[in-house]
Structures are given as structure tokens and as C-alpha cells.
Amino acid sequence: MTTFQTSSSLFRSFFLTLCLFAIPSLSADSDPLQDFCVGDLKASPSINGFPCKSAVSASDFFYSGLGGPLDTSNPNGVTVAPANVLTFPALNTLGLSMNNVELAPGGVNPPHSHPRASEVGTVIQGSVFVGFLTTNSTLFSKVVNAGEAFVIPRGLVHFQWNVGQVKARMITAFNSQLPGAVVLPNTLFGSNPEIPNAVLTRAFRTDDTTVQNLKSKFSG
Numbered sequence: 001m002t003t004f005q006t007s008s009s010l011f012r013s014f015f016l017t018l019c020l021f022a023i024p025s026l027s028a029d030s031d032p033l034q035d036f037c038v039g040d041l042k043a044s045p046s047i048n049g050f051p052c053k054s055a056v057s058a059s060d061f062f063y064s065g066l067g068g069p070l071d072t073s074n075p076n077g078v079t080v081a082p083a084n085v086l087t088f089p090a091l092n093t094l095g096l097s098m099n100n101v102e103l104a105p106g107g108v109n110p111p112h113s114h115p116r117a118s119e120v121g122t123v124i125q126g127s128v129f130v131g132f133l134t135t136n137s138t139l140f141s142k143v144v145n146a147g148e149a150f151v152i153p154r155g156l157v158h159f160q161w162n163v164g165q166v167k168a169r170m171i172t173a174f175n176s177q178l179p180g181a182v183v184l185p186n187t188l189f190g191s192n193p194e195i196p197n198a199v200l201t202r203a204f205r206t207d208d209t210t211v212q213n214l215k216s217k218f219s220g
Helices: 003-026 184-189 197-204 208-218
Strands: 078-083 097-103 108-113 119-125 127-133 139-145 149-152 158-162 168-174
Touching: 078 108, 097 108, 097 158, 108 184, 119 127, 127 168, 139 149, 184 208, 197 208
Parallel strands: none
Antiparallel strands: 078 097, 097 168, 108 158, 119 149, 119 168, 127 139, 127 158
């Protein structure tokens, strides 16, 4: 075998090894290095979550914040009760979280995305029109009834709309302890500092008055 062939073989072996080591890093959160690490929310988070509490008890591993009913008397007609690392610190480093989502009749969970997690959910009560958009602007949607489930791939824009006559309730789960949420209307028209009107008027092919009116609804 020539020197060139030997070098090429070694490079291929190194590249394959590197790929194998890189694959686990594609998961939403890093793998835990201990049985558990109940987060100390008084400390600053690191790349893998919060530092561990020095003393834990059984109560740290149980959470009652997913119950209802929730107050949905707001402009969107939706309220979310999260069980993530900030409300349930035992989830720290475990790479999962949940939400209780309730929508008034006609209520909308506006278009948003979760940059750090995929989402799976089930409708507990009512009928919810669930949709998500791909990166080539294809809409996948369906009315999801009680007892049925849906999945939203990581990072894709999606929404939920209560199309029934009664309050709807969903339980959603994520493969991240803190999936994050980028709510498009709030982000685009309520950012701080503001996105320049010139950008938004050109992007939405509208006028300055319309953009300013939208900003007034989402500022503060």
C-alpha cells in the first residue's frame, strides 16, 4: 500500500470515528452524567442546565402544576401551564418537559416554534385544529380530537386552534428541559428594541401605518 493510500485510509477511519462521536450531540439536550441533578435555580445555568442542589428530598420529584382549569380570558384565548426546568427543577439535565395547554372556544395558540425541541401532544378534551409548516412552506394540518395525538418536528412553525364549542385541553411533551418558544407575532411586532418599520413594511408588503398599528398591539 502506498503512503497516499495509507493516509487516505487513516483519514476515512478518523472521519467515521468523528461522525460516530458526533451523533449523540444531535439530541436536544446533553446526556446526564448522574442519576439526577435537581436544579439550583438560584445559581446561573451552564451549558447543560443548572448546577445541582446540594440537598434533595422526595418532594423535589413531584409536581402539581399541570392541573386546571386555566384562565383563558386573554386576547388569544389560550393559556399554557409549563412543567419545565424553571417550574419543576427535577427535570434539570433530563432532557424533557411538558405543558398543559388550554384554549377557549375559538382560541388560538398563535404561530410559534420551539428551537430546542420536538413536540408531541395529545388532546384531552375538545377538538383542536393543529398545523405545522415545513421549510418549503407546506402546511400539514388536521383536526385532532380527544384521545388523539400529534407531533411537531423540532424548530418548525406550528399553531393550535380550538374549533370546538367547549374549552379544549392538550398535554404536550418536549425532548428538552427548556424547549423555548418563539411566538411569531410577539417576536416580530413586540421585540425590544423594535425591528425597524422599513424591514417589516418590505417583508410583509404593507405600509408604515399598518406596521405601527400591529406594533401597538404587541408592545409592552
